[in-house]
Structures are given as C-alpha cells and as structure tokens.
Amino acid sequence: MRVKAIFPADERTPLKEFIWDAPASEDAPALEETFREFNVVLEDDSHIARECRSMSVGDMAICIDAVGERIYICDPVGWKRVTDEEAKQWMKLPFRGRLFGFQFMMGKEGNK
Secondary structure (H helix, E strand, C coil), X not given: CEEEEEECCCCXXXXXXXXXXXXXXXXXXXXXXXXXXXXXXXXXXXXXXXCCCCCCCCCEEEXXXXXXXXXXXXXXXXXXXXXXXXXXXXXXXXXXXXXXXXXXXXXXXXXC
C-alpha cells in the first residue's frame, strides 16, 4: 500500500511530504510501518536523505490503494481517521495547537 507521510510546517521547518510503499495491504499495519519507517535510525543513514524530523503527534498519513484514499492523524496513542474537511482544518492549526491531539483541537472524537 502506498502511504503519503505529511509533516506539517513548524517554527523551524517547512511542510514536507513523502510517498513510500508500506509493506502492508491494510491501513492499520501500513500506518504502524509508516510510523516505524519515519522514526527509526537506519544503519546505512538513508533516513538522512529525507531531511525531516521524526514522525510524531499531529503528523498526517494518507493510505492510498485501489479503493481510494483515507486520511489519518498521528494521535498520542495510535492514529485517528479524519475526513478531508477535518484534515484541511487540522493543517490550518498552528504547530503547537496540533500537539494537543485531535480530540482537544477539533472538539470531538476522531473516527477509528
């Protein structure tokens, strides 16, 4: 499954996006592999070529397959599925606002 990892802009870095082929065919395992891929320090230093920080709370991932695209936000524990409109609103929040988590900032529980 293809996954687009999105690192929203913060005070020090601009927005960054990366598309990679996660070794999974379902969303949950693909998201876990994406989190691992963008947080592990690889022995061959290939992670440095991305020039991005590690994936964290408030970052976004879009799972892409033949069925379509599904958007998720990295939460303090796991991932929350969001609608296109919620994702647009999320991206408008200041960096520090996104750190408080999806439920707090959006005023409701995200979809699972």
